[in-house]
Amino acid sequence: xxxxxxxxxxxxxxxxxxxxxxxxxxLILLPQLMNWKDQGLAIDVAAHLGSLFAVxxxxxxxxxxxLVSGFAPVFKLNYVEENFRLFWFIVLASLPVxxxxxxxx
Numbered sequence: 001x002x003x004x005x006x007x008x009x010x011x012x013x014x015x016x017x018x019x020x021x022x023x024x025x026x027l028i029l030l031p032q033l034m035n036w037k038d039q040g041l042a043i044d045v046a047a048h049l050g051s052l053f054a055v056x057x058x059x060x061x062x063x064x065x066x067l068v069s070g071f072a073p074v075f076k077l078n079y080v081e082e083n084f085r086l087f088w089f090i091v092l093a094s095l096p097v098x099x100x101x102x103x104x105x
Contacts, residue, residue, distance in 0.1 A: 001039045005031075009039065013047040014054070023051075066090075 012030055016023040027044050031037070056063065065080065070087030072079030 001031075001037060001043065005034075005036055006039070006043060009043065010047055010050060013051060017048075017051045023048075 009027060009030060012026050013023050016026045024044065027039070027047060031039060066083045066087050068077065069079035069081075069083035070091075072084065
């Protein structure tokens with residue numbers, strides 16, 4: 001797979017990641033439709049990680065505010081009540097996945 005194909009797949013991944021359709025399917029379908037050889041799992045993972053890092057970078061101020069608010073009472077810092085609740089809702093919502101991950105390992 002050459003660099004241009006990887007760039008095209010990355011752009012498709014970036015565009016379709018936030019649409020209510022499977023961006024992973026596009027990473028499979030596009031090479032088949034274009035008669036490219038399979039890019040392999042490493043390229044797929046890199047494309048998804050690129051999307052993740054882009055989202056984290058774009059929302060970095062929000063993530064920081066939520067994270068700081070989650071622990072602010074411990075360190076007696078000022079915080080936004082809404083972000084404090086959101087932090088702990090995220091923690092609580094993650095618990096079932098963590099438990100299932102440990103049980104079905």
